[in-house]
Amino acid sequence: MSARILAVELRRSNGPLAGALVALAGFSGLYLLAATGQTALWDGQWAMLAGYQRIMLVVLWPLAVGAGGWHAGRDRAARTEELIGTTPRPRWRRVLPGSLVVAACLVAGYAAILAAGAGRVAARTSYVHAGWVPVALVGALSLAAAGLLGAGVARLVPSRYTPAALLLAGFAAVVLPPEALGWSGHGAALLLLPEFLDDMDEFTAVAGRVSAGQAVWFGALAVSGLALATVARRRWAWVAAVPAVAGLVVALAVLRPVAGSPLVPDARAGAEVCTHDGGPDVCVTRAHGKGLPALVEPARRALRSLSVLPDAPTSVHEVVRPGTQPAAQAWLSVGNFDPAQDTDEITARILAGAGTQFCPGSEHYRERAIVAAWLLRRYPAPGFEVPPGHEAAARDLAWRTLRALPADEQLQRIAAVRRAGLVCGDLTAALGGR
Structure with missing residues (x-):
């Protein structure tokens, strides 16, 4: 896959727009709090900024799923799907560049949110540590997985209504489990969600085991989404679920010992x-x-x-x-x-x-x-x-x-x-x- 192909996909795909929407939604989530004097929810420490970004995934994750579905319907909307399908290139070679570009743009939008808040955090604290980095990376990975999953489902179910349905399904996936199990409750299943259900402060950190388990889960979900988008025949679509199922089993095994709460005291901060x-x-x-x-x-x-x-x-x-x-x-x-x-x-x-x-x-x-x-x-x-x-x-x-x-x-x-x-x-x- 050449850089020229990726550059072309970057120009003609909706990836930049999707990344811009994610960044705009994140900027609003950060700085609308300034109007009510509540920036202390995220600007006190680097871990708080990374954690607050994860809280915002309750909105950003469904947007990413819908954006992936929107991208997958590009050829159908332009009425070029049959024409492109007649080319001798394998399906995966035609689909892979665009899917990766959309995922990369979603990650870039998430990184832009972090950059937008970094100035205030740097001005307020001199406590610098690397514990927040895995939290931010897992959040970015979850957005990439959402985009790839949306693209895969949209290619399996091609319809003009699929992106909207994916957007609604994404909201249901991040909102209904906490509603059913209790927003204040904990459990290994709730730790599979991209968003955080716990408010962080300057003296708490996310357990490393939690970030590891979530990275396994969202990485496997991204692989399944990519496989679903590139599979040549629908009857083989079930194969795409194998990485997600395997990742789910491993992630639950990793997360179960810390199901009580994902947060631990940060002794160095105190x-x-x-x-x-x-x-x-x-x-x-x-x-x-x-x-x-x-x-x-x-x-x-x-x-x-x-x-x-x-x-x-x-x-x-x-x-x-x-x-x-x-x-x-x-x-x-x-x-x-x-x-x-x-x-x-x-x-x-x-x-x-x-x-x-x-x-x-x-x-x-x-x-x-x-x-x-x-x-x-x-x-x-x-x-x-x-x-x-x-x-x-x-x-x-x-x-x-x-x-x-x-x-x-x-x-x-x-x-x-x-x-x-x-x-x-x-x-x-x-x-x-x-």
């Missing part, structure tokens, strides 16, 4: 990166290492405010998950730190609960906010404002009650809140009210 300038330690996760300079000044200001407490903490640490908190540390939960925040708000977030963790199932928002305001000598604390209503009135009453106490008693209660917060205790009782 590892600490700390200051080494002689001052109090300020540490962030590796995934947020680029934001460390923005955290240093407000974190040390928080430590100065906390220094009035007995056994005051001497360092600030960004933490991913609640756990056993050392008394010498002030903790900042990952969800409460954004380098773009006002520095006063970052300080207040650290001082919430007197520098203690936010515990699972906790409803001590009021107490944490009051303690932050007391330590800052500013009520309400920045970032803890609430609209007028019952909660605001209750918080105002609790604040006035605390401030009416003698200064020593106020300090004792704030210290009691810190002791309770370190062990996920009752902050309401520690502050002295219900």
Whole structure:
């Protein structure tokens, strides 16, 4: 197969248009979130971008199947099918170049989506790793398989309605299994879908076994689609299913041990990166290492405010998950730190609960906010404002009650809140009210 033949197919096929449609749909999926301030769903880390692309396959995969069917009906639409069929060249030599070009264009469109999001990700994180690459490659492979499968089915069932039917069938294939089994459920069968059903964050990664099993499945599906498109006689079409069946068996064997969830913790992303300038330690996760300079000044200001407490903490640490908190540390939960925040708000977030963790199932928002305001000598604390209503009135009453106490008693209660917060205790009782 010469480069000239591929170039001709590139010019006369609908491959470039199919790739452009995939890219446009992906761009819309990425940047329409910017209008609502939700780009944090994908721009925090490379693995999140690759994972969000896989989520978008719920739309892109059916488009690819339909595009493959559209391409396969090209000769029929131009009324040249019988004429081309009289040429002495084998069917596979006539069909293969165009099918490969369409698959390559679909992959190029998928790569363009990745390139469109890469700039924002590179600007937000300095944590670079290769774990996201297999996730992106499997997504591209699934699109190529979809295009080849669509082309194969359309050649087996030649009709002007086949591309539309393939588009609808593609949507059914990616939507109905999760609807039937539950979008929040897991299983080896659901891992055969091209799209992800789980939201990723900066501290999770896709298990390598999952990517391996999916690569086997989509690779086998691509081979079957290509075989279906190039088979000379319809009565031999069943042979094309052999690679898909074999790939399905192997993929299920690989995926079954990880059917509980495709995601695993990324320990390297959660590892600490700390200051080494002689001052109090300020540490962030590796995934947020680029934001460390923005955290240093407000974190040390928080430590100065906390220094009035007995056994005051001497360092600030960004933490991913609640756990056993050392008394010498002030903790900042990952969800409460954004380098773009006002520095006063970052300080207040650290001082919430007197520098203690936010515990699972906790409803001590009021107490944490009051303690932050007391330590800052500013009520309400920045970032803890609430609209007028019952909660605001209750918080105002609790604040006035605390401030009416003698200064020593106020300090004792704030210290009691810190002791309770370190062990996920009752902050309401520690502050002295219900």
